[in-house]
Amino acid sequence: MMLQNPASKYRPFPAVQLSDRSWPNAVISKPPIWMSTDLRDGNQALIEPMSIEKKLRFFDLLIKIGIKEIEVGFPSASQTDFDFVRKLIDEHRIPDDVTIIVLTQSREELIRRTVDSCVGAKRAIVHLYNSVAPVFRKVVFGMSREEITNIATTGAKLVKELTKQHPQTDWGYEYTPESFSTTELDFSKHICDAVSAIFEPTPNKKLIINLPSTVECSTPNIYADQIEWMSRKLARRDSLIISVHPHNDRGTAVASAELAVMAGADRVEGCLFGNGERTGNVDLVTLALNLYTQGVNPGLDFSDIDEVRKVVEECNQLPVHPRHPYVGDLVFTAFSGSHQDAIKKGFAKQQEGAIWEIPYLPIDPQDLGRSYDAVIRVNSQSGKGGMAYLLEQDFGLVLPRRLQIEFSRAVQAVADQTGLEITAEGIYNIFSKEYFEQNAPYAYQSHKMVEDTSSDEPVQIDIAMLHRGAPLALQGGGNGPIDAFVDALGLDIKLMDYHEHSIGSGANAKAACYVELRLANGPTLFGAATDSNILTASFKAVLSAVNRQLVRSEEDQAKGAISA
Ligand SMILES: CC(=O)SCCNC(=O)CCNC(=O)[C@H](O)C(C)(C)COP(=O)(O)OP(=O)(O)OC[C@H]1O[C@@H](n2cnc3c(N)ncnc32)[C@H](O)[C@@H]1OP(=O)(O)O
Ligand SMILES: CC(C)C(=O)C(=O)O
């Protein structure tokens, strides 16, 4: 049950005393070093950990994306992880510019097995961790600060000693004071300095100090303060790579990572699409693409993001949420009318090669290998812009604005009735039924332009039609073909508007015509038609509008008769 007074059970996270913090003014102008822990932190959090085959597939994907540091497992935890590391090394699967990382607790037998797993690798980083926060010291270890420090330094000494026995490998070292985010800063500094004193890093051979929000317990600004505090106070700073490892317990891992980089972090550990323990590790894809949308090349390639998602989903056996930034099925989709309208206008104005300026779309979907087709989808929340966009994109029909408004009522009626999304094809079918298939009472059959020099009218026409199924031959004249056609019909027609355009090119090109007219005292209504002959298309469009008017007034009369 939710408490009336949560303060009786939970306490607020204390602020960091750092009055002259500089990170709020920082701008990220280059990417951090990316480290993927999908095969370790991500894998340990899966319902079914990955098989060796899946790990290999994931490893190859990470390489393809361009990740250069990959935590490949916890080799002392399982035979699968150990065998996987061996396979990578023995089968020479690690590219020269990629470094593998292996995680171990600071326990002798685990460290020995971890180092064994990497023997023969060209380059490897041994990642040592122990938890340092007060609650762990009290609850898990029952140890003092100095005893906890001793766990770290004893482990570090052993890692150094064992790795020295294999000089053919270029060894690197990483130390994580696990649960850093909830640890007193002075103690985090103390233990990190003690470990770095053992590894003796230099500016040319740096030690990675990884500062995780093992559990995210504060707002991102506090994490940034913690990182800036450490970055300023750690000994041998020029010989350290400060890494962050944000988790997403409060849903703010991405913000925490970004502010931490502003605060001095050089490196970010995370997983693709935010897999990982509990609510996940920070999502490297979002971080990288956030940078990309600021004009900073993240050094990672997500030009086929759907393929990346497919591999990750298959390996993790977990779906990516449809609203996940950049990759979710629905993130490049606008259902609502005003969004569709703005996006449609944006696409029309966007110039090739210009700065991206499309309302509601922070990134060009094409940069990620996604298409514009999915951008606009239509349901009962949609306006005229969306359906017009889909008819234009998929069927080449460019509806004039007033026709868009008129037609949107027909689509809205169907969407309201079904409550479902309507596909582009569905919209075309509604349009076709509403305009193209209006063949009664008048159905066009053929026409002939005739020369009659005795007439005052510059243009003369003979038309063959069906009227309620019976053949009908008509003649008319006027200033132009449409004028002559309307004259031949002999009805009280007032032409209000006319638009035409071609669809496609060459031999298969067709003309599309849209005619707005008023019949007698009826409302103005549109008609539309396509044909390989532009005159035929316009005559059919006139008949489409006339038929719609007549059908509508017949329906109105019938309704009047019933109610009378
Ligand atoms: C935040 C993180 O993600 S950390 C990484 C966590 N990942 C994993 O744990 C996945 C893989 N781990 C495993 O499969 C197992 O933990 C193993 C195989 C490595 C070890 O298993 P076990 O030997 O049963 O030990 P377990 O992990 O339960 O740890 C228990 C003991 O190790 C101690 N310990 C835990 N972490 C550490 C550490 N980093 N350094 C030193 N000792 C540690 C505990 O205090 C406890 O000691 P105790 O037995 O004296 O009470
Ligand atoms: C072991 C460390 C890096 C970790 O995964 C964490 O603290 O979340």
Ligand SMILES: [Mg+2]
């Ligand atoms: Mg973690």
